[in-house]
Amino acid sequence: MVNKEVIFAPWRMAYIKSGGIKDEGCFLCRVSESGDPLLIHRGESCLVILNRFPYNPGHLLVAPRRHVGDPSELTALEAEELWGLQVRCLQIIRAVMNPQGFNLGMNLGAVAGAGLPGHLHAHLVPRWNGDANFMPVVGGVKVIPEALEETARALREAWGG
Template identity: 50%
Template sequence: MSAERHDYVADTRPVWAPWRIDYIRGPKSGECFFCVKGARDCLGDHVIYKGRHAFVLLNDYPYNSGHLLVAPYRHLATMGELNADERAEMMDLLIQAQAVLSAVMQPQAFNVGFNVGEAAGAGVKDHIHGHVVPRWQGDTNFMPVLGGPRVVPEALDATAELLRQAWK
């Protein structure tokens, strides 16, 4: 019986993700994208819903398809800085986000939470925001296990439009 050697060779073909260039070239002026997107009305921002004190938007760099963010309009770093109205509306929006995602995408579960501070993994450490990530059994496929990239099966503009319609 001969011993065969099967060395793992990583696939080095590029994964095409042209929307990532906006992140790479993103605002270098220190401008907070939550503050910018919360203040304007632009479909390309993927804002799903605007409330009185907080808003919901589709994450442009999602962990999974349908990954939503809930943020206050005010630029605050911690939950303790939120006033009672902001806290209440954010919690209500997190719950509504789950309901809308359930209706549109039928996930089997959710990750819901806040990463507060850079050490906790907050991508935007100075503007508090919550995450609602729909999950499906087996949604972590071979791509992130082998090479790090995630596969998002639908264009962000299409997902945002579906979620906006369902929110109504």
Template identity: 40%
Template sequence: MNKLWAPWRIGYIKKIKKEKGCLFCHARLKKNDCRHYVFLRTRTSLAMLNIYPYNNGHIMVAPSRHVASLDRLSREEMSDLMDCLKKSQALLRKILKPEGFNIGINEGRVAGAGIEGHLHIHVVPRWRGDSNFMPVIADTKVISQSLQSLYKELTR
């Protein structure tokens, strides 16, 4: 894989400390929203930036309770999760003005879940032309905005 030099990201890299356990539960319990990039909390859900984004504005929306699948959520939790998703999407629309979204849930490791024990919804803003030649030819993805910058905009 070729490298795209981005020296301004060293601050981001040095800040990351791998925590053991579930990142969503850490975010819920520690209430250190800035450290975990949590930009929205509802009664039983939270929304946070993905620190390994597929695209600028890639977020994850999760129930607060550690639960692995949709069928384990109560009606209240399911409703609140969808409300959190809608509010998060509205914020992304207002700030980033995407032309569309990829929204998905991966349940279980074989389905692609990187964090298989805690259900979460990926929301990836999309723009016409955002998939360019870089990933295909150079095996490199360019993310156009820092997490800190986007976090500040989402929490204004």
């Protein structure tokens, strides 16, 4: 879905070196139960969170709160909220970050690149013309945690407003 050759995201090395998501319970289930500094919105059946290992600034994950791995397992209400939140995310990111385009979609199954195949999630990645050049301006490895929390704050404000 995301063209990894084109997007330059050096902080993904932290993710790759960590061996990906460890089997210590499901990250999205934990966020749904306990919250997270990068949580943007917790709806009735679905949630929105900033990806801690983004391909671009504003890279969001939209997921059902229930631990399901396949879209066919979603209830009608979950499916409706999941899509509604993705549309809302497009609007919020457009308003706050003014991208020229998006990658929006799901990786289903480990072979398709899903880092968390048991708990489905849509990736929403804002794109800018020449974002390979844009990225280093935004920050390197060390400033990313702060940048992420600042971005999360801005998006939560926009969501509430």
